Amino acid sequence: MWICPNCAQGLAIEEGYRLVCLAGHSFDVAKEGYVNLLSVNRKGSQEPGDSKEMIAARRRVHGAGLYDSLAQAMRVLLQESRQPVAAAADLGCGEGYYTHAISEAFPAAEIYGIDIAKPAVRLAAKRYREGHFAVASAFDIPLAENSMDLAISVFAPLDPAQLCRLLRPGGLYLKVTPAANHLWQLRELLYDQPRQHAVESQQLASFELLHEEVVEYTLALSGELLRDVVAMTPYAHRGQRENRNVLEALEQLDLGMAFTLTLQRYQP
Numbered sequence: 001m002w003i004c005p006n007c008a009q010g011l012a013i014e015e016g017y018r019l020v021c022l023a024g025h026s027f028d029v030a031k032e033g034y035v036n037l038l039s040v041n042r043k044g045s046q047e048p049g050d051s052k053e054m055i056a057a058r059r060r061v062h063g064a065g066l067y068d069s070l071a072q073a074m075r076v077l078l079q080e081s082r083q084p085v086a087a088a089a090d091l092g093c094g095e096g097y098y099t100h101a102i103s104e105a106f107p108a109a110e111i112y113g114i115d116i117a118k119p120a121v122r123l124a125a126k127r128y129r130e131g132h133f134a135v136a137s138a139f140d141i142p143l144a145e146n147s148m149d150l151a152i153s154v155f156a157p158l159d160p161a162q163l164c165r166l167l168r169p170g171g172l173y174l175k176v177t178p179a180a181n182h183l184w185q186l187r188e189l190l191y192d193q194p195r196q197h198a199v200e201s202q203q204l205a206s207f208e209l210l211h212e213e214v215v216e217y218t219l220a221l222s223g224e225l226l227r228d229v230v231a232m233t234p235y236a237h238r239g240q241r242e243n244r245n246v247l248e249a250l251e252q253l254d255l256g257m258a259f260t261l262t263l264q265r266y267q268p
């Protein structure tokens with residue numbers, strides 16, 4: 001289902017380790033199983049996307065189960081939609097935690113994950129062998145038009161035009177964003193005058209809103225996990241210096257997690 005980033009023709013596997021299109025453009029499959037389909041003009045910087053440190057912190061945080069309740073809520077919502085899903089894509093998949101969650105919800109489906117950060121895609125492909133992973137931009141997705149029954153975007157940038165190209169009519173789109181009070185205690189620590197997250201509507205043109213819910217829970221975090229949560233977010237470099245020092249020294253914090261799940265159906 002991958003398409004060539006140069007000419008948009010379908011890519012087929014050749015000799016088990018290379019994807020080639022009819023025009024002869026070819027892309028090696030890395031030993032972890034992913035393929036790099038990021039066109040040079042989309043790269044933007046030497047190492048686009050999240051850094052290795054952020055990705056490693058995110059993997060530890062997911063491994064510790066801090067986002068299990070979110071993944072569970074996503075699975076339940078998708079299964080309750082009763083949508084038949086034969087192919088699904090995770091746009092901005094990071095190290096693959098939610099790509100795996102959708103493969104659990106739809107075990108027979110072909111699952112695709114893309115992210116612009118190569119180290120993230122490498123980790124995802126290595127662990128989640130059931131998925132197909134590529135380094136690619138969410139603004140130039142190397143998947144065929146009308147090919148997906150479901151797309152998800154979890155805390156990642158999205159291009160609505162690309163989403164419409166990808167989804168078949170009637171296909172589902174699940175977006176997860178931080179809700180107003182997400183990580184509130186962290187913001188209280190970092191800022192003298194903390195503010196709530198600005199929450200923007202995720203409703204897209206040509207989509208029917210099916211369901212919206214806020215998932216909230218509180219975690220009792222060790223200092224170590226707290227610092228991993230900070231390292232995987234934009235808070236890694238924010239807040240006044242004295243406040244950061246307090247954060248660095250904390251041994252425990254009750255931290256509120258709050259997410260908005262928005263499920264929409266593509267109705268062109």
Ligand SMILES: C[S@@+](CC[C@H](N)C(=O)[O-])C[C@H]1O[C@@H](n2cnc3c(N)ncnc32)[C@H](O)[C@@H]1O
Nearest residue numbers: 049050092093094115116117137138154155156
């Ligand atoms: C906050 S992380 C979320 C990752 C994953 N969805 C998760 O929740 O674990 C945002 C991700 O978007 C990726 N990203 C940033 N810009 C991107 C782009 N233009 N195309 C694809 N991915 C992008 C980053 O590399 C990063 O992995």
Ligand SMILES: [Zn+2]
Nearest residue numbers: 004007021025
């Ligand atoms: Zn080509």
